[in-house]
Amino acid sequence: MSDSNKPRPASTVVLVRDTAQGMETLMLKRNKALMFAGGLWVFPGGSLDAEDLEAAAGDTHEAARIAAAREAEEEAGLRPLLDDMVLLSHWTTPAVEPRRFATWIWAAPLAVEDEVVIDGGEIHDSRWLPVREAVAAHTAGELGMLPPTFVTLCTLAHYASVQDMVTVERNSPVPEVFPVIASDGEAMAVIFRGDAGYDSGDGSVPGARHRAVLRDRSWDYVYRDVDPAYPPLIRGAGA
Numbered sequence: 649m650s651d652s653n654k655p656r657p658a659s660t661v662v663l664v665r666d667t668a669q670g671m672e673t674l675m676l677k678r679n680k681a682l683m684f685a686g687g688l689w690v691f692p693g694g695s696l697d698a699e700d701l702e703a704a705a706g707d708t709h710e711a712a713r714i715a716a717a718r719e720a721e722e723e724a725g726l727r728p729l730l731d732d733m734v735l736l737s738h739w740t741t742p743a744v745e746p747r748r749f750a751t752w753i754w755a756a757p758l759a760v761e762d763e764v765v766i767d768g769g770e771i772h773d774s775r776w777l778p779v780r781e782a783v784a785a786h787t788a789g790e791l792g793m794l795p796p797t798f799v800t801l802c803t804l805a806h807y808a809s810v811q812d813m814v815t816v817e818r819n820s821p822v823p824e825v826f827p828v829i830a831s832d833g834e835a836m837a838v839i840f841r842g843d844a845g846y847d848s849g850d851g852s853v854p855g856a857r858h859r860a861v862l863r864d865r866s867w868d869y870v871y872r873d874v875d876p877a878y879p880p881l882i883r884g885a886g887a
Contacts, residue, residue, distance in 0.1 A: 655740050655750040657708060660693025661716035661733065662755040662800060663726060666810050669778045673804065674764065675791070676723060677773035688792045689775075691800075692720040693751070712752040720756075724774060725765030728756030734817045736803065737881070739796045739825045742838075753800055755817065757810045779804045789865035795827065795838045798867045799860065799881050806883040816883075823881055836862045842878025 663674040675689045696708070696715045704710035713733055721727040733756040741748035764774045777785070783801050785791045793801075807813040828839045830851035837851045837859045844855025851859070857872040858880075871880045 653743065653746075653748060655748040657696040657712065658694060658749040658751040659696060659712040659716040659719070660691045660751060660753050661720050661728060662691045662736070662753070662804065663720060663724070663728060663758055664755055664779075664804070664810050664813070665758050665761075665776075667778065669781075671779050671804065671807060671810055671813065672776050673779050673782065673801070674724060674726070675775050675777055675782060676766065676771045677775075678771060688794060688797075689786075690793065690797060691753075692716070692723045692726075694719045694723075695749070709752075713754065716752065716754050717756075723766065723771050726758060726762055729759060732756050732759070732814075734814055735822050736800060736817060737796075737823045737825060739827070742827055742829045744829055751796070753796060755804065755813065757814065787866050792865060793867075795860045795867055796825070799869060802869060802882040802885075825881065832861065838862075838867075840878070840881060842874040 665672050674692070676692060677689050678687060693716060696711050700711040700715040700718065701708070703714050713730055716733065717728050717730055733754045736753045736755050738750070738752050740750045766772070766774050779801055782791060783805050786793055786798060804813060807816070825840065828846055828849050830837050830839050830845055830849050832851035839846050839851060839859045841858065842856055843858040845851045845853040856874045857870045858874045858878060860867045860869050869882055869885060871885045
């Protein structure tokens, strides 16, 4: 792999809070003009800076935590407490993509009800949404997002409260996700380990299915006949 195609360390944080409608999360809409994820709904996040690494004394994992909190403040005016942040997963962009990131995805409860402040540049809109409502809106084609965002929301939708989520996720293995982009002959698919087509990159190979398939404008997570050595990325899937 050339240095130019090495994934850049990045970090993002899912800000969550409890409401009468269930656990809510803050979604941000990126400027349509941006090259990466333009016009899509995301969580606050971005690349690690030299200052993040310096603050973490060179510890990349800790720098990722610091970077996620910093980006939340820069993009939304909200800063979670570092000790409250829970690591959910780590995703590395497929090698075929020109812009690649190795991204830590955190979740963090907010201790205060501060106003969301967006910059109007990189971020053009924001919405607090019940997690399950966000999943339903994406399925209906109303909230465009990338697979890591969708999978993360589906996982969080499994929980009844923020404390429930924190308790379970703090004591759960952190998935390391290395997706492969392929086609099943009809639709684009992002294939995960355990899928019959993962090693070949051929989405039409018959057998186990562990993938997210793009149907119209929304992702559909499929987990079927997969070896237990490759657990689902979404809690409760395939049960």
